Amino acid sequence: MFPKIKKMRIVPVAGYDGFLLNLSGGHAPWFIRCVVILEDDAGHQGVGEIPSSAGILKGLEQCRSLVEGSRVNDIKQTLNQARLLLARNGREERGRQTFDLRVAVHVITGIESALYDLYGQAVRLPVADLLGQYGRQRDEVEALGYLFLLGDPAKTDLPYPRPENPSDEWDEVRCREALTPEAVANLAKAAYARYGFKDFKLKGGVLRGEEEADCIRALHEAFPEARLTLDPNGAWALDEAVRVLEPIKHLLSYAEDPCGQEESYSGRETMAEFKKRTGLPTATNMIATDFKQLQYAVQLNAVDIPLADCHFWTMQGAVKVGELCNEWGMTWGSHSNNHFDVSLAMMTHVAAACPGEITAIDTHWIWQDGQRITKEPLRIRDGKLAVSGTPGLGIELDEDKLIEAHRLYQGLDVTQRNDAMAMQYLIPGWEFDPKKPALVR
Numbered sequence: 001m002f003p004k005i006k007k008m009r010i011v012p013v014a015g016y017d018g019f020l021l022n023l024s025g026g027h028a029p030w031f032i033r034c035v036v037i038l039e040d041d042a043g044h045q046g047v048g049e050i051p052s053s054a055g056i057l058k059g060l061e062q063c064r065s066l067v068e069g070s071r072v073n074d075i076k077q078t079l080n081q082a083r084l085l086l087a088r089n090g091r092e093e094r095g096r097q098t099f100d101l102r103v104a105v106h107v108i109t110g111i112e113s114a115l116y117d118l119y120g121q122a123v124r125l126p127v128a129d130l131l132g133q134y135g136r137q138r139d140e141v142e143a144l145g146y147l148f149l150l151g152d153p154a155k156t157d158l159p160y161p162r163p164e165n166p167s168d169e170w171d172e173v174r175c176r177e178a179l180t181p182e183a184v185a186n187l188a189k190a191a192y193a194r195y196g197f198k199d200f201k202l203k204g205g206v207l208r209g210e211e212e213a214d215c216i217r218a219l220h221e222a223f224p225e226a227r228l229t230l231d232p233n234g235a236w237a238l239d240e241a242v243r244v245l246e247p248i249k250h251l252l253s254y255a256e257d258p259c260g261q262e263e264s265y266s267g268r269e270t271m272a273e274f275k276k277r278t279g280l281p282t283a284t285n286m287i288a289t290d291f292k293q294l295q296y297a298v299q300l301n302a303v304d305i306p307l308a309d310c311h312f313w314t315m316q317g318a319v320k321v322g323e324l325c326n327e328w329g330m331t332w333g334s335h336s337n338n339h340f341d342v343s344l345a346m347m348t349h350v351a352a353a354c355p356g357e358i359t360a361i362d363t364h365w366i367w368q369d370g371q372r373i374t375k376e377p378l379r380i381r382d383g384k385l386a387v388s389g390t391p392g393l394g395i396e397l398d399e400d401k402l403i404e405a406h407r408l409y410q411g412l413d414v415t416q417r418n419d420a421m422a423m424q425y426l427i428p429g430w431e432f433d434p435k436k437p438a439l440v441r
Protein backbone atom coordinates (compact mmCIF):
# COMPACT_ATOMS: atom_id res chain seq x y z
CA MET A 1 0.00 0.00 0.00
CA PHE A 2 1.36 3.44 -0.92
CA PRO A 3 1.45 6.19 1.72
CA LYS A 4 -1.29 8.81 2.01
CA ILE A 5 -0.81 12.56 1.91
CA LYS A 6 -1.30 13.84 5.44
CA LYS A 7 -0.79 17.51 4.90
CA MET A 8 -0.34 20.11 2.16
CA ARG A 9 1.65 23.20 3.15
CA ILE A 10 1.43 26.27 0.94
CA VAL A 11 4.33 28.61 1.69
CA PRO A 12 4.70 31.88 -0.22
CA VAL A 13 8.33 32.97 -0.15
CA ALA A 14 10.51 35.81 -1.40
CA GLY A 15 14.16 36.13 -2.29
CA TYR A 16 16.38 39.03 -3.35
CA ASP A 17 16.81 40.09 -6.95
CA GLY A 18 18.84 42.60 -8.95
CA PHE A 19 17.59 45.57 -11.02
CA LEU A 20 16.99 43.42 -14.13
CA LEU A 21 15.34 45.30 -16.99
CA ASN A 22 12.80 43.92 -19.44
CA LEU A 23 9.71 44.97 -21.36
CA SER A 24 7.63 44.71 -18.17
CA GLY A 25 9.91 47.30 -16.47
CA GLY A 26 12.60 46.71 -13.84
CA HIS A 27 12.69 43.86 -11.37
CA ALA A 28 12.01 44.87 -7.77
CA PRO A 29 14.75 43.98 -5.25
CA TRP A 30 12.76 40.84 -4.48
CA PHE A 31 11.00 38.07 -6.34
CA ILE A 32 8.07 36.09 -5.09
CA ARG A 33 7.43 32.36 -5.36
CA CYS A 34 5.23 29.76 -3.73
CA VAL A 35 6.47 26.44 -2.36
CA VAL A 36 4.06 23.53 -2.15
CA ILE A 37 5.05 20.88 0.38
CA LEU A 38 3.25 17.56 0.71
CA GLU A 39 3.88 15.36 3.72
CA ASP A 40 2.89 11.69 3.60
CA ASP A 41 2.17 9.30 6.45
CA ALA A 42 5.43 7.44 5.81
CA GLY A 43 7.30 10.60 6.87
CA HIS A 44 8.37 11.73 3.38
CA GLN A 45 8.17 15.23 2.00
CA GLY A 46 7.48 16.18 -1.64
CA VAL A 47 8.04 19.73 -2.96
CA GLY A 48 7.11 21.96 -5.85
CA GLU A 49 7.84 25.62 -6.61
CA ILE A 50 5.76 27.98 -8.76
CA PRO A 51 5.26 31.74 -9.13
CA SER A 52 3.00 33.24 -6.47
CA SER A 53 -0.01 35.54 -6.64
CA ALA A 54 -3.20 35.95 -4.62
CA GLY A 55 -5.00 33.89 -7.30
CA ILE A 56 -2.43 31.08 -7.17
CA LEU A 57 -2.58 30.89 -3.36
CA LYS A 58 -6.37 30.75 -3.56
CA GLY A 59 -6.27 28.08 -6.29
CA LEU A 60 -3.98 25.91 -4.18
CA GLU A 61 -6.36 26.25 -1.22
CA GLN A 62 -9.22 25.17 -3.47
CA CYS A 63 -7.36 21.93 -4.21
CA ARG A 64 -6.33 21.17 -0.63
CA SER A 65 -9.17 18.73 0.12
CA LEU A 66 -8.44 16.78 -3.10
CA VAL A 67 -4.80 16.39 -2.24
CA GLU A 68 -4.92 15.72 1.49
CA GLY A 69 -5.98 12.13 2.09
CA SER A 70 -5.11 10.99 -1.46
CA ARG A 71 -2.55 8.25 -1.97
CA VAL A 72 0.87 9.05 -3.35
CA ASN A 73 0.28 6.76 -6.35
CA ASP A 74 -3.06 8.43 -7.18
CA ILE A 75 -1.13 11.21 -8.97
CA LYS A 76 -3.16 11.12 -12.17
CA GLN A 77 -6.57 11.01 -10.50
CA THR A 78 -5.60 13.78 -8.06
CA LEU A 79 -4.26 16.04 -10.81
CA ASN A 80 -7.24 15.32 -13.03
CA GLN A 81 -9.64 16.29 -10.28
CA ALA A 82 -7.65 19.46 -9.60
CA ARG A 83 -7.75 20.29 -13.31
CA LEU A 84 -11.52 19.88 -13.48
CA LEU A 85 -12.08 21.83 -10.29
CA LEU A 86 -9.91 24.76 -11.38
CA ALA A 87 -11.48 24.80 -14.84
CA ARG A 88 -14.73 25.84 -13.14
CA ASN A 89 -13.08 29.17 -12.29
CA GLY A 90 -13.36 30.06 -15.99
CA ARG A 91 -11.07 30.78 -18.92
CA GLU A 92 -7.75 32.45 -18.30
CA GLU A 93 -5.40 34.60 -20.34
CA ARG A 94 -1.62 34.59 -20.31
CA GLY A 95 -1.68 38.38 -20.76
CA ARG A 96 0.85 40.57 -22.58
CA GLN A 97 3.38 41.00 -19.81
CA THR A 98 6.66 39.13 -20.15
CA PHE A 99 5.40 36.70 -17.51
CA ASP A 100 2.39 34.40 -17.56
CA LEU A 101 -0.55 35.54 -15.44
CA ARG A 102 -2.59 32.33 -15.47
CA VAL A 103 -3.51 30.60 -12.22
CA ALA A 104 -4.74 27.03 -12.85
CA VAL A 105 -1.78 25.68 -14.77
CA HIS A 106 0.67 26.98 -12.18
CA VAL A 107 -1.37 25.54 -9.32
CA ILE A 108 -1.50 22.13 -10.99
CA THR A 109 2.26 22.16 -11.57
CA GLY A 110 2.99 22.99 -7.92
CA ILE A 111 0.96 19.99 -6.80
CA GLU A 112 2.24 17.79 -9.63
CA SER A 113 5.87 18.40 -8.72
CA ALA A 114 5.34 17.60 -5.04
CA LEU A 115 3.37 14.46 -5.95
CA TYR A 116 6.03 13.19 -8.37
CA ASP A 117 8.68 13.91 -5.76
CA LEU A 118 6.79 11.74 -3.26
CA TYR A 119 5.90 9.04 -5.77
CA GLY A 120 9.52 8.85 -6.93
CA GLN A 121 10.63 8.37 -3.34
CA ALA A 122 8.01 5.64 -2.87
CA VAL A 123 9.05 3.68 -5.98
CA ARG A 124 12.76 4.56 -5.59
CA LEU A 125 13.08 6.35 -8.93
CA PRO A 126 14.19 9.89 -9.82
CA VAL A 127 11.42 12.10 -11.26
CA ALA A 128 13.16 12.27 -14.67
CA ASP A 129 12.75 8.48 -14.95
CA LEU A 130 8.99 8.76 -14.38
CA LEU A 131 8.17 11.57 -16.78
CA GLY A 132 6.81 11.24 -20.31
CA GLN A 133 6.70 8.16 -22.48
CA TYR A 134 10.36 7.35 -22.26
CA GLY A 135 11.68 8.65 -18.93
CA ARG A 136 15.23 9.89 -18.55
CA GLN A 137 17.02 10.72 -21.81
CA ARG A 138 20.20 12.28 -20.46
CA ASP A 139 22.22 12.63 -17.27
CA GLU A 140 23.22 16.25 -17.83
CA VAL A 141 21.20 19.22 -19.00
CA GLU A 142 22.75 22.16 -20.78
CA ALA A 143 21.75 25.65 -19.51
CA LEU A 144 22.30 28.99 -21.23
CA GLY A 145 23.73 32.13 -19.68
CA TYR A 146 20.66 34.33 -19.31
CA LEU A 147 21.85 37.95 -19.43
CA PHE A 148 19.89 41.11 -18.67
CA LEU A 149 20.49 44.80 -19.13
CA LEU A 150 20.66 46.22 -15.61
CA GLY A 151 19.41 49.47 -14.08
CA ASP A 152 21.53 51.43 -11.61
CA PRO A 153 20.37 50.51 -8.09
CA ALA A 154 21.80 53.83 -6.84
CA LYS A 155 19.07 55.67 -8.77
CA THR A 156 16.55 54.13 -6.34
CA ASP A 157 16.21 53.94 -2.58
CA LEU A 158 15.23 50.28 -2.86
CA PRO A 159 17.14 47.52 -0.99
CA TYR A 160 18.88 45.89 -3.98
CA PRO A 161 21.60 43.43 -2.97
CA ARG A 162 25.10 44.94 -2.79
CA PRO A 163 28.31 43.08 -3.59
CA GLU A 164 29.48 42.54 0.00
CA ASN A 165 32.39 40.09 0.07
CA PRO A 166 32.17 39.31 -3.66
CA SER A 167 33.61 35.89 -4.37
CA ASP A 168 34.29 36.69 -8.01
CA GLU A 169 33.58 39.13 -10.84
CA TRP A 170 30.04 37.79 -11.30
CA ASP A 171 29.11 38.81 -7.74
CA GLU A 172 30.15 42.37 -8.60
CA VAL A 173 28.83 42.90 -12.10
CA ARG A 174 25.39 41.47 -11.38
CA CYS A 175 24.79 44.34 -8.91
CA ARG A 176 25.92 47.20 -11.17
CA GLU A 177 24.33 49.15 -14.01
CA ALA A 178 24.77 47.44 -17.41
CA LEU A 179 23.33 49.32 -20.36
CA THR A 180 26.06 49.19 -22.99
CA PRO A 181 27.45 46.47 -25.28
CA GLU A 182 30.69 46.43 -23.24
CA ALA A 183 28.79 45.99 -19.99
CA VAL A 184 26.75 43.13 -21.48
CA ALA A 185 29.91 41.42 -22.73
CA ASN A 186 31.41 41.81 -19.25
CA LEU A 187 28.36 40.14 -17.73
CA ALA A 188 28.81 37.24 -20.15
CA LYS A 189 32.52 36.94 -19.36
CA ALA A 190 31.88 36.93 -15.61
CA ALA A 191 29.03 34.41 -15.95
CA TYR A 192 31.22 32.22 -18.15
CA ALA A 193 34.05 32.30 -15.61
CA ARG A 194 31.74 31.06 -12.87
CA TYR A 195 29.39 28.74 -14.78
CA GLY A 196 31.10 27.82 -18.06
CA PHE A 197 28.12 28.62 -20.31
CA LYS A 198 28.48 27.84 -24.01
CA ASP A 199 25.33 29.72 -25.07
CA PHE A 200 23.89 33.09 -24.09
CA LYS A 201 20.52 34.78 -24.26
CA LEU A 202 20.07 38.52 -23.87
CA LYS A 203 16.79 39.84 -22.58
CA GLY A 204 15.79 42.71 -24.84
CA GLY A 205 12.75 44.98 -24.97
CA VAL A 206 14.67 47.61 -23.02
CA LEU A 207 16.76 49.81 -25.35
CA ARG A 208 16.14 50.67 -29.00
CA GLY A 209 16.36 47.51 -31.10
CA GLU A 210 19.54 48.65 -32.89
CA GLU A 211 21.28 49.21 -29.55
CA GLU A 212 20.35 45.71 -28.45
CA ALA A 213 21.69 44.36 -31.75
CA ASP A 214 25.00 46.05 -30.85
CA CYS A 215 24.98 44.13 -27.57
CA ILE A 216 24.69 40.90 -29.59
CA ARG A 217 27.65 42.02 -31.71
CA ALA A 218 29.66 42.53 -28.51
CA LEU A 219 28.64 39.09 -27.22
CA HIS A 220 29.68 37.52 -30.49
CA GLU A 221 33.03 39.25 -30.35
CA ALA A 222 33.59 37.94 -26.81
CA PHE A 223 32.25 34.43 -27.54
CA PRO A 224 32.49 33.72 -31.30
CA GLU A 225 31.46 30.07 -30.85
CA ALA A 226 28.42 30.65 -28.65
CA ARG A 227 24.83 30.14 -29.75
CA LEU A 228 23.23 33.56 -29.15
CA THR A 229 19.67 34.78 -28.97
CA LEU A 230 17.88 38.04 -28.20
CA ASP A 231 14.40 38.18 -26.63
CA PRO A 232 12.44 41.47 -26.69
CA ASN A 233 9.21 39.70 -25.64
CA GLY A 234 7.35 40.74 -28.78
CA ALA A 235 8.07 44.46 -28.25
CA TRP A 236 8.91 45.16 -31.89
CA ALA A 237 6.54 45.54 -34.79
CA LEU A 238 7.16 42.99 -37.56
CA ASP A 239 8.95 45.50 -39.85
CA GLU A 240 11.07 46.70 -36.98
CA ALA A 241 11.98 43.13 -35.97
CA VAL A 242 13.13 42.43 -39.53
CA ARG A 243 15.05 45.72 -39.73
CA VAL A 244 16.83 45.13 -36.39
CA LEU A 245 17.66 41.44 -36.75
CA GLU A 246 18.39 41.11 -40.48
CA PRO A 247 21.87 42.70 -40.13
CA ILE A 248 22.83 40.39 -37.23
CA LYS A 249 21.07 37.23 -38.30
CA HIS A 250 24.35 35.46 -39.00
CA LEU A 251 25.22 35.96 -35.32
CA LEU A 252 21.97 34.56 -33.92
CA SER A 253 21.01 30.91 -33.59
CA TYR A 254 17.37 31.88 -33.26
CA ALA A 255 15.22 34.89 -32.39
CA GLU A 256 12.97 34.68 -29.34
CA ASP A 257 9.61 36.46 -29.63
CA PRO A 258 11.00 39.20 -31.92
CA CYS A 259 7.46 40.39 -32.67
CA GLY A 260 3.96 39.67 -31.44
CA GLN A 261 0.36 40.69 -31.75
CA GLU A 262 0.07 43.73 -34.01
CA GLU A 263 -2.95 45.53 -35.44
CA SER A 264 -5.28 42.81 -36.70
CA TYR A 265 -2.54 40.14 -36.82
CA SER A 266 -1.96 37.58 -34.09
CA GLY A 267 1.52 36.98 -32.69
CA ARG A 268 1.56 33.61 -34.43
CA GLU A 269 0.91 35.31 -37.78
CA THR A 270 3.58 38.00 -37.35
CA MET A 271 6.12 35.41 -36.19
CA ALA A 272 5.38 33.24 -39.23
CA GLU A 273 5.90 36.27 -41.45
CA PHE A 274 9.12 37.14 -39.62
CA LYS A 275 10.46 33.64 -40.27
CA LYS A 276 9.59 33.88 -43.96
CA ARG A 277 11.23 37.26 -44.34
CA THR A 278 14.45 36.59 -42.42
CA GLY A 279 14.87 32.82 -42.56
CA LEU A 280 15.75 32.97 -38.85
CA PRO A 281 14.41 30.21 -36.59
CA THR A 282 12.13 31.47 -33.82
CA ALA A 283 11.54 30.54 -30.19
CA THR A 284 8.65 31.56 -27.99
CA ASN A 285 7.25 31.58 -24.51
CA MET A 286 4.49 33.99 -25.51
CA ILE A 287 2.54 32.78 -28.52
CA ALA A 288 2.45 29.01 -28.03
CA THR A 289 1.70 28.56 -24.35
CA ASP A 290 -0.88 25.77 -24.54
CA PHE A 291 -1.59 22.90 -26.92
CA LYS A 292 -4.22 24.78 -28.90
CA GLN A 293 -1.86 27.71 -29.51
CA LEU A 294 0.96 25.30 -30.30
CA GLN A 295 -1.25 23.63 -32.90
CA TYR A 296 -1.87 26.97 -34.66
CA ALA A 297 1.80 27.96 -34.31
CA VAL A 298 2.77 24.72 -36.05
CA GLN A 299 0.13 25.13 -38.78
CA LEU A 300 1.45 28.59 -39.55
CA ASN A 301 5.09 27.53 -39.26
CA ALA A 302 5.56 30.35 -36.76
CA VAL A 303 7.83 28.64 -34.23
CA ASP A 304 10.84 26.32 -34.28
CA ILE A 305 11.55 26.23 -30.55
CA PRO A 306 8.61 26.21 -28.13
CA LEU A 307 10.04 27.17 -24.74
CA ALA A 308 7.87 24.84 -22.70
CA ASP A 309 8.51 26.00 -19.15
CA CYS A 310 7.14 23.30 -16.84
CA HIS A 311 5.71 25.95 -14.49
CA PHE A 312 3.09 26.89 -17.06
CA TRP A 313 2.86 23.70 -19.12
CA THR A 314 2.95 21.31 -16.12
CA MET A 315 5.91 18.93 -15.92
CA GLN A 316 4.21 16.19 -17.92
CA GLY A 317 2.86 18.79 -20.37
CA ALA A 318 6.34 20.24 -20.94
CA VAL A 319 7.73 16.77 -21.65
CA LYS A 320 4.82 16.10 -24.00
CA VAL A 321 5.84 19.23 -25.95
CA GLY A 322 9.38 17.81 -26.02
CA GLU A 323 8.07 14.51 -27.42
CA LEU A 324 6.07 16.32 -30.11
CA CYS A 325 9.08 18.47 -31.01
CA ASN A 326 11.11 15.32 -31.42
CA GLU A 327 8.48 13.73 -33.68
CA TRP A 328 7.81 16.87 -35.70
CA GLY A 329 11.37 18.06 -36.28
CA MET A 330 11.17 20.99 -33.90
CA THR A 331 13.46 21.76 -30.96
CA TRP A 332 12.37 21.80 -27.33
CA GLY A 333 13.59 24.47 -24.90
CA SER A 334 12.50 25.86 -21.55
CA HIS A 335 11.76 29.41 -20.51
CA SER A 336 12.22 30.61 -16.92
CA ASN A 337 11.32 33.36 -14.48
CA ASN A 338 13.18 34.19 -11.26
CA HIS A 339 13.18 31.08 -9.14
CA PHE A 340 14.63 29.28 -6.17
CA ASP A 341 16.47 25.97 -6.18
CA VAL A 342 13.35 23.75 -6.09
CA SER A 343 12.37 25.03 -9.54
CA LEU A 344 15.95 24.50 -10.71
CA ALA A 345 15.56 20.80 -9.87
CA MET A 346 12.09 20.61 -11.47
CA MET A 347 13.33 22.15 -14.75
CA THR A 348 16.35 19.85 -14.79
CA HIS A 349 14.25 16.67 -14.41
CA VAL A 350 11.83 17.86 -17.10
CA ALA A 351 14.62 18.69 -19.56
CA ALA A 352 16.21 15.32 -18.82
CA ALA A 353 13.03 13.54 -19.92
CA CYS A 354 12.63 15.32 -23.29
CA PRO A 355 13.76 13.08 -26.14
CA GLY A 356 15.98 14.15 -29.03
CA GLU A 357 18.11 17.27 -29.43
CA ILE A 358 17.00 20.00 -27.07
CA THR A 359 18.33 23.53 -26.79
CA ALA A 360 20.08 24.83 -23.66
CA ILE A 361 17.45 25.70 -21.05
CA ASP A 362 16.84 29.16 -19.63
CA THR A 363 17.40 29.67 -15.96
CA HIS A 364 17.45 32.85 -13.89
CA TRP A 365 19.40 30.96 -11.21
CA ILE A 366 22.63 32.89 -11.81
CA TRP A 367 20.85 36.00 -10.53
CA GLN A 368 19.75 34.18 -7.37
CA ASP A 369 22.85 32.05 -6.80
CA GLY A 370 23.92 32.35 -3.14
CA GLN A 371 20.34 32.15 -1.87
CA ARG A 372 18.65 28.82 -1.29
CA ILE A 373 15.74 27.00 0.31
CA THR A 374 17.13 23.47 -0.17
CA LYS A 375 20.11 22.02 1.63
CA GLU A 376 22.17 21.59 -1.51
CA PRO A 377 21.08 23.41 -4.67
CA LEU A 378 22.07 21.94 -8.03
CA ARG A 379 25.17 23.58 -9.45
CA ILE A 380 25.87 24.76 -12.96
CA ARG A 381 29.30 23.54 -14.05
CA ASP A 382 30.66 23.71 -17.60
CA GLY A 383 27.26 25.18 -18.51
CA LYS A 384 25.50 22.01 -17.36
CA LEU A 385 23.27 20.73 -14.59
CA ALA A 386 23.70 17.12 -13.46
CA VAL A 387 20.44 15.16 -13.24
CA SER A 388 20.08 13.64 -9.81
CA GLY A 389 19.93 9.85 -9.54
CA THR A 390 18.32 10.06 -6.08
CA PRO A 391 14.66 9.01 -5.85
CA GLY A 392 12.16 11.86 -6.32
CA LEU A 393 13.48 15.33 -7.16
CA GLY A 394 16.66 14.53 -5.22
CA ILE A 395 16.53 17.70 -3.12
CA GLU A 396 15.84 18.35 0.55
CA LEU A 397 14.18 21.50 1.83
CA ASP A 398 16.11 23.53 4.38
CA GLU A 399 13.34 24.42 6.82
CA ASP A 400 15.26 27.37 8.35
CA LYS A 401 15.96 28.90 4.96
CA LEU A 402 12.36 28.32 3.93
CA ILE A 403 11.09 30.16 7.01
CA GLU A 404 13.55 32.98 6.31
CA ALA A 405 12.22 33.31 2.77
CA HIS A 406 8.65 33.18 4.06
CA ARG A 407 9.41 35.95 6.57
CA LEU A 408 10.85 38.09 3.80
CA TYR A 409 7.60 37.56 1.87
CA GLN A 410 5.51 38.46 4.91
CA GLY A 411 7.50 41.65 5.39
CA LEU A 412 6.72 42.81 1.86
CA ASP A 413 3.57 44.63 1.06
CA VAL A 414 3.13 42.81 -2.26
CA THR A 415 1.70 39.48 -3.32
CA GLN A 416 2.87 39.38 -6.90
CA ARG A 417 5.45 40.60 -9.37
CA ASN A 418 5.23 44.24 -10.39
CA ASP A 419 8.06 45.58 -12.56
CA ALA A 420 6.52 49.05 -12.96
CA MET A 421 7.35 50.08 -9.39
CA ALA A 422 11.16 50.04 -9.76
CA MET A 423 10.98 51.33 -13.33
CA GLN A 424 9.28 54.50 -12.11
CA TYR A 425 12.55 55.47 -10.38
CA LEU A 426 14.19 55.61 -13.82
CA ILE A 427 11.26 57.19 -15.67
CA PRO A 428 8.72 58.95 -13.46
CA GLY A 429 5.16 57.85 -14.16
CA TRP A 430 6.39 54.88 -16.27
CA GLU A 431 3.65 52.56 -17.47
CA PHE A 432 3.81 49.18 -19.22
CA ASP A 433 3.30 49.25 -22.98
CA PRO A 434 3.71 45.85 -24.71
CA LYS A 435 4.92 47.60 -27.86
CA LYS A 436 7.51 49.98 -26.36
CA PRO A 437 10.92 48.93 -25.00
CA ALA A 438 11.10 49.84 -21.32
CA LEU A 439 13.65 52.68 -21.67
CA VAL A 440 12.14 54.06 -24.89
CA ARG A 441 9.57 56.60 -23.74
Ligand SMILES: O=C(O)[C@H](O)[C@@H](O)[C@H](O)[C@@H](O)C(=O)O
Pocket residue numbers: 020021022023098099100203231233285335336337338362
Ligand atom coordinates in the same frame (compact mmCIF):
# COMPACT_ATOMS: atom_id res chain seq x y z
O1 LIG B 1 12.26 39.88 -16.67
C1 LIG B 1 12.24 38.66 -16.74
O2 LIG B 1 12.53 37.92 -15.81
C2 LIG B 1 11.83 38.04 -18.05
O3 LIG B 1 11.47 39.02 -18.95
C3 LIG B 1 10.73 37.06 -17.85
O4 LIG B 1 9.62 37.68 -17.27
C4 LIG B 1 10.30 36.42 -19.15
O5 LIG B 1 9.25 35.56 -18.92
C5 LIG B 1 11.48 35.81 -19.86
O6 LIG B 1 12.18 34.89 -19.10
C6 LIG B 1 11.22 35.36 -21.28
O7 LIG B 1 11.95 34.54 -21.79
O8 LIG B 1 10.31 35.87 -21.91
Ligand SMILES: [Mg+2]
Pocket residue numbers: 231233256257284285335
Ligand atom coordinates in the same frame (compact mmCIF):
# COMPACT_ATOMS: atom_id res chain seq x y z
MG1 LIG C 1 11.11 34.80 -23.77
